[in-house]
Amino acid sequence: MAKGGFYVLSFPDANDQTQTEVVERERLRPAYGHHPARFDKKVFPVPREIQPDVRLTEHLLPKMARHADLFALRLTPDARELIGIGSPSALDTAHVLINMHFVKAPQLAKVVQRANSLQMKMGDANGAFSKGVPTVFQADTAMIGLLIGHKGANIKRVQAMPGVLRVDVRGDGTVTIMADSEEEGEAARRQLEVVVDRVPI
Missing domain, CATH: 3.30.1370 (Ribosomal Protein S8; Chain: A, domain 1)
Known part of the structure; x- marks a missing residue:
């Protein structure tokens, strides 16, 4: 200068x-x-x-x-x-x-601007995911599509349940539910497991 x-x-x-x-x-x-x-x-x-x-x-x-x-x-x-x-x-x-x-x-x-917006959304998602009690279970990888539902309908329905903060489904079948309490996480887990159980193997 x-x-x-x-x-x-x-x-x-x-x-x-x-x-x-x-x-x-x-x-x-x-x-x-x-x-x-x-x-x-x-x-x-x-x-x-x-x-x-x-x-x-x-x-x-x-x-x-x-x-x-x-x-x-x-x-x-x-x-x-x-x-x-x-x-x-x-x-x-x-x-x-x-x-x-x-x-x-x-x-x-x-x-x-788009990158900043995505970064803020990621920060919000990470913040929501870092809060709460995790409930983790393993789903059959062949059933992941059914578990998620058409256009994510099942995940959206479970995320709308009281106390559920976020649901994360990974390609290896690992499902993580973040909820305000262990009971609410287990209730969300039961909803997702019911969806999978309905399909005859």
């Missing part, structure tokens, strides 16, 4: 801890020579209609900066501008990558 005639550098030390150092421009030198490195700052305006999308995809900026060989690439807090710091050639490369990102940002934002 450039501040006046100084640069604030962040870098990992030997223990992978982030260290910060303030240096003058003259101390920045390329690894291959003795001339001061040239770092420029360039502002890339973000079109208003995609500012929310660019904010949602902000986590992709470090990868874009690495591909362009930029020193830094940051989104301003109001999401109106991307600020890049790097060599002139790196900034030119970044300009091309950023324009490509602007074109794809709406689709990427939809993917991110």
